[in-house]
Amino acid sequence: MALDRDYYINGRKVRLKIERLTDDNDLAVQIDNRTHRLTAYADGDHEIVMKLGGKSITAFVARKENTIAVHIAGKIFTIDCDTDKRKLKRHAGDFRTADEVATPMPGKIVKILAAVGDTVKVKQPLVIVESMKMENEIRSPIDGIVESVNFAEGDLVQPGQSIIDLKPLSAEK
């Protein structure tokens, strides 16, 4: 059994090949030009225990359509399995793609602070949303360029809807 596919993580596209070496759980993984050998076990639907580089590492994996959230040692990573963003369904919380600006709760857009073509910095305020009678700044998750603005001031938004799509600067290289 093997897989060969593109993944998309933190604005970065990677090529990943994974292969089962024997009948048990020895795996060979190639990510771009880096290779890894490991033993991995699935424990239930969400838990993957990996023996790698002399360490035991437990990962917790949950999936929504073509987006995967992985928890390892206290950090959560969002990975998209389809690099064609138009095909990806929008999600909220940990399943939010790194290059979109979204609200964590339902609200009304008070102000949009960026326009298509703008270069924005990580943590720069991009949208002000009013929720529960409070005005909240929604900041840029990455350094990037504004690719599209999908809502207008006064519009209502839900978690999981992308207000602004960004093109990551790191993907340019």
Place this chain on the structure above:
Amino acid sequence: MFKKILVANRGEIAIRVIHACRELGIQSVAVYSDVDVHSLYVRMADEAIRIGEAPARNSYLNMDAIIEAARKTGAEAIHPGYGFLAENPDFAERCEKEKIVFIGPSSESMRLVGDKVASREAAARAGIPMTPGMTGKSTDKAQCVKAAKDIGFPVILKASAGGGGKGMRIIRDEKELESAIEAGMREALSAFGDASVYLEKYIEKPRHVEFQILADKHGNAVHLFERECSVQRRHQKIIEESPSVIVDDDLRQRMGQTALKVVEISGYSNAGTIEFLVDENRNFYFLEVNARLQVEHPVTELVTGIDLVQAQFRIAAGEKLWLNQSELRQRGHAIECRIYAEDPENNFLPSAGKIIFMKEPTGPGIRHDCGVGSGTEVSVYYDPILSKLIAWAENRRLCCRKLAEALRNFPLIGIKTNIEFLHDIITHPAFMRGDLSTAFISQNMSEWSSKNNTADEDLALIAAAAHELLVKNKPMAGTVAAAQPSCWETLGEWRIGGRGAK
């Protein structure tokens, strides 16, 4: 002892109280709003009564509905938890009139400690140390100038009608005094329609230290030592511990005596907390009384071994206090951190939605008071607290390590939480040193963001790929060569004991 108790709260604290009921063989009654119908605490209670719509004023603050639920189920007592009606003297009085035991202080005592001006006056008469300040509010500039000079700089100016920091100013010397008073009064007038302000001594880098007390209805009281809750964000505690690194035996003795004095002069009974500020020279100042079970009560339970909720039941039932101050001990070290549904990378905005997967951390010395699980929908209607993670160890250094390890092994996937942020506080050198103040977050954590490197990302990618390979699932888009589809995927429509539908 009571046979049936109604819990007038939700989430993790409702579950905490229901645990105590079960252990003592008491029947429990939960109340819930429409959005909480599937909550864990509703399932766990022996009976559950709907009390209204999602907004708190229609449900958890709806006194008529809660009293009616107690009547209908025959509950003899109500535990209010924290928040909602816990410190509302009108509710306590209503229970008294209805002959339902309110598990907390009397309405009269709650009213006294809840009135900031009256309680400070009573405390001043009893000689309890407080931050030096004006005795009343004022709209007279000259009077404020004189008061500031009498108190001594730095002073803090607060709007009398206010809250939320409006009109608040720290004044460090005489040069800026007059203009600051004028500006503060203007701001107070425009924000609250009342220009009156008051001045008090400003404590630099204060620590928040509070004492847990238990008092019966017969005039007996003990304190269960201190908790330090200096790590706060927007005046909201997020990490609490016992003991406090700056409280030594002598200070503990004096603060404990002062806390008991506050209990005595206010006629307080049941569990309560006396809050103090402690300055850099270990002077302490009375702040206020919290007339309820605190969110952070587990740290006291772990270092003293006393179950505070069970103690509340026994005191409310009229039992005489069974504890002696001289026999109480603080053992080891406990730290609690509050797990919130919020996004630390986005201004701590509350995060609503479904928890797709959660696994509670376990291990020796780990306690998790939790109101949610895999599949729980977190709504935006209430306080975003999900749970509290508490560690106990023989000393503070080991306790920090234990808690940090538990935070690393606490997957909660689906909504944003502050778990990683808390981990980075616990492992911060200043926190490990015990160098705490209420300004800790703004001084040490204001630029925080989750930091990943390529090695971390590679591990995540390997796990994602291994998951696709090893866990049978629908193949994803973009898969070049996937595992063989399982028989369930190729079988088509079928039905047990019949023909498949078209």
